[in-house]
Amino acid sequence: MNIKTIIIDDEPKAIAILKNKISRFCTALDIVATIEKPQDAFDTINELNPDLVFIDIAMPGMSGFEVLKQFSNPNFEIIFATAFDQYALDAIKHCAIGYLVKPIDNEDLVEAVDNATRNIMDKNALEKNKILIENLGIQKFQKKKIVIPSTVGLEFVKVKSITHCEGVDGYTKIHFINGKPILSSHSIGHFKKLLDHKDFYHVHKSYIINMIFVERYLNDGYVILEGNTSIPVARAKRTTFLNQLKG
Amino acid sequence: MNNYDYFIGVFIFVLVITIGTISLFITFNNRKNQLLNEKLEEQLAAQKRQHTSELNALRSQLNPHFVHNSLNAIQYYIQRNEVEISEDYLTKFSKLMRLFFDYSRKKIITLEEEISFLVKYLQIEKLRFEEKISYSIEVGSDLDKENTFIPTMILQPMLENAVNHGIFHKLGAGHILMSFDLLPEKNSYKVSIIDDGIGCEKSREIQKNQKANTKAHSSEVIKERLDILNESQEWSIDYQIIDRSIHRGESGTAVYITFKHIQEE
Incomplete structure (x- = not known):
């Protein structure tokens, strides 16, 4: 399988590094264009219709996100690259889009490309990219959507619909205020990172709760969520948890 | 009987005096403690502010984006x-890191040290x-670099702003001119950082568009640090940022900082 690939980065050195690594470790990728001016990206992508695009985030005049925002139907798989930008990385992770940090590690590259290859076959790029664009225009975390890799595919859910996550034998069950729970093959640790925000509290090694659904706290170490679910709070976390509840 | 009245009188008198003295003493003591506490709290708050600012300065200086x-x-x-x-570059980078760590612990260094540090940063x-x-870096010939001092962690973040916000977004090449000039007033000199980038107004706009919720901007951190230095009574520092587009035919940002070292007698 030949994957039509485009690289966008304002730094010629960064393009050279990535090309070199791809030629050594990702031979399935066929680089059809490299773009140094982000302003050129829109036309080139429309013309070549790539499967996969590597996009640098911090670029002069137009950021990687702004490149993406120009498309009404961005159906190409993306792997973002950045030297450091916590805000951007969080936004990308929420949508289960691939990313690499510079300097790029060979193993990370291979893993990101493997994931991307799978996603290209599953054809789920358009939805993820659209959610990223939508999320970028939203300030409040609870109003954003996140992408959850479930056992059957990708699920797109609103943050404010999640009541809690429950770790079960290395899997994670995500519970909602309405509707059936989703089972994800990722561990609870994955969701701790995904929901890394003050509204989500890791009350117990197997539970992360959405603070907006907390109804009351019982002194024997249980917190009651809307819908009458009771969740244990680990002994070591009770004091800090209570402090946060009092806010 | 008279004797008894007299005794009572003296007793009451002594009692009143004693109570008066004790209450005066208590009031005075309370006030003293209160003042002491206030002063202590003030000192603690000032110390805390300084520590926070130093930490912020360190953070702003060791920009992870730059490192990576x-x-x-x-x-x-x-x-x-x-x-x-x-x-060559690996060792240069390592030297620069070493200086970052060294200087972040020091309050002042000589201009010579500062300039060599800035050159290393620019080389990277x-x-x-x-x-x-x-x-280019120009130093006035009458300025004694070895015996003139500068507070650490001020110029480098400003220079980094010129690189990241001024030159980075410019199409084509950009130039940064730094100059150090002696001022007529005692122990005073002026530093200018002039770039021909896109200018601070435009750069602010770009930043606003690209990021919704940015953390404390580096120029705020710098301002806070300068405020604290001015409060310390050891320095009097003034700074000014000008978007050069106000002058016809010019573009970029100019930062002027005047330092006056107030030495203790």
Whole structure:
């Protein structure tokens, strides 16, 4: 399988590094264009219709996100690259889009490309990219959507619909205020990172709760969520948890 | 009977005096403690402010974006098997890091040390930006670099702003001119950082568009640090940022900082 690939980065050195690594470790990728001016990206992508695009985030005049925002139907798989930008990385992770940090590690590259290859076959790029664009225009975390890799595919859910996550034998069950729970093959640790925000509290090694659904706290170490679910709070976390509840 | 009345009178008198003295003493003591507490709290608050600002300064100086981009540029030369350049830049980068850590613990360094530090920083930036960036540093011949001091962690973040906000977004190459000039007033000198980038107004706009919720901007951190230095009574520092587009035919940002070192007698 030949994957039509485009690289966008304002730094010629960064393009050279990535090309070199791809030629050594990702031979399935066929680089059809490299773009140094982000302003050129829109036309080139429309013309070549790539499967996969590597996009640098911090670029002069137009950021990687702004490149993406120009498309009404961005159906190409993306792997973002950045030297450091916590805000951007969080936004990308929420949508289960691939990313690499510079300097790029060979193993990370291979893993990101493997994931991307799978996603290209599953054809789920358009939805993820659209959610990223939508999320970028939203300030409040609870109003954003996140992408959850479930056992059957990708699920797109609103943050404010999640009541809690429950770790079960290395899997994670995500519970909602309405509707059936989703089972994800990722561990609870994955969701701790995904929901890394003050509204989500890791009350117990197997539970992360959405603070907006907390109804009351019982002194024997249980917190009651809307819908009458009771969740244990680990002994070591009770004091800090209570402090946060009092806010 | 008279004697008894007299005794009572004296007793009451002594009692009143004693109570008066004790209550005066208590009031006075309370007030003293209160003042002491206030002073202590003030000192603690000032100390805390200083620590926070120092921490912020350290954070703003060790910009992770800069660190990783530099390492990325070094990776490029390694990949191309350019052993000498790779080695050279790796050691330069390491030296710069060493200075970052050294100077962040010091309050002041000499202008000579500061300038050599800034040059090292610019050399590393040049490794990444190559021809896109050029710089020159001019030092007034009457300025005694070895015996003139400067507070640490002020100029480098300002210089980094010129690189990241001024030159980075510019199409084509940019230049940064730094100059150090003696002022007529005692122990005073002026530092100018002038770039021909896109200007601070435009750069602010770009930043606003690209990020919704940015953390404390580096220029706020710098301002806070200058405020604290001015409060310390050891320095009197003034600074001014000008978007050069106010002058016809010019573009970029100019930062002027005047330092006056108030030495204790």
